[in-house]
Amino acid sequence: MSIAENIVRFRESIPDQVTLVAVSKTKPVSDLMEAYEIGQRIFGENKVQEMTEKWEQMPKDIKWHMIGHVQTNKVKYMAPYVDLIHAVDRLKLLKEIDKQAKENNRVINVLIQVKIAREDSKFGMPVSEVISFFDEKISENYPHVRVLGLMGMATFTDNEDQVSAEFELLEGLFIRFRESAKLSILSSGMSGDYKLAVNHGSTMIRVGSSIFGERNYN
Numbered sequence: 489m490s491i492a493e494n495i496v497r498f499r500e501s502i503p504d505q506v507t508l509v510a511v512s513k514t515k516p517v518s519d520l521m522e523a524y525e526i527g528q529r530i531f532g533e534n535k536v537q538e539m540t541e542k543w544e545q546m547p548k549d550i551k552w553h554m555i556g557h558v559q560t561n562k563v564k565y566m567a568p569y570v571d572l573i574h575a576v577d578r579l580k581l582l583k584e585i586d587k588q589a590k591e592n593n594r595v596i597n598v599l600i601q602v603k604i605a606r607e608d609s610k611f612g613m614p615v616s617e618v619i620s621f622f623d624e625k626i627s628e629n630y631p632h633v634r635v636l637g638l639m640g641m642a643t644f645t646d647n648e649d650q651v652s653a654e655f656e657l658l659e660g661l662f663i664r665f666r667e668s669a670k671l672s673i674l675s676s677g678m679s680g681d682y683k684l685a686v687n688h689g690s691t692m693i694r695v696g697s698s699i700f701g702e703r704n705y706n
């Protein structure tokens with residue numbers, strides 16, 4: 489199936505209120521344009537330099553989401569244009585985003601990445617830190633950052649019970665802080681596990697290989 493057909497199929501298989509982020513990392517601009525032409529406007533990338541190169545070349549009504557781990561010293565390159573940074577997992581990064589947003593006279597939207605997977609390799613803020621994070625008055629101290637929600641990645645496994653339990657943990661945190669912290673986005677679910685994520689309250693899924701095909705990292 490073509491990229492356009494895959495996107496149509498995906499939109500039909502998820503509830504209307506769930507936002508689809510087309511994860512286009514490693515893919516050429518021509519592939520992204522195929523998605524753009526049938527109306528896709530949100531693209532997810534995991535490297536600042538690659539995202540910036542695509543932003544420069546592509547139409548300016550695209551919303552660029554940084555979904556990968558971000559090094560503090562790279563924030564300045566995307567600060568002029570990034571729409572949403574999904575993987576904020578430490579205060580130091582939040583402070584730098586606030587600083588760079590201020591330099592650009594704007595407010596940058598972010599999500600807090602929560603460590604929900606059991607494997608050690610995944611990034612994210614431990615659950616206990618997330619709780620104390622929301623107890624501090626982030627919006628008052630960092631006026632150029634707006635925390636819109638939470639993001640999580642489940643363990644890469646065929647064990648659906650485990651993946652469900654991890655998404656359920658994330659959903660519980662989201663519900664807990666939704667009103668007090670004015671959260672509206674729960675970013676969870678990828679090609680392999682988006683159905684389980686949607687069953688656990690996901691409002692934003694990040695889908696790459698099911699839209700653009702397998703990635704080739706050579």
Ligand SMILES: *Cc1c(COP(=O)(O)O)cnc(C)c1O
Nearest residue numbers: 511534555678679694695696697
């Ligand atoms: C690559 C990536 C995705 C998309 O993964 P697929 O399995 O190709 O859908 C989603 N989220 C993050 C954080 C990623 O790095």
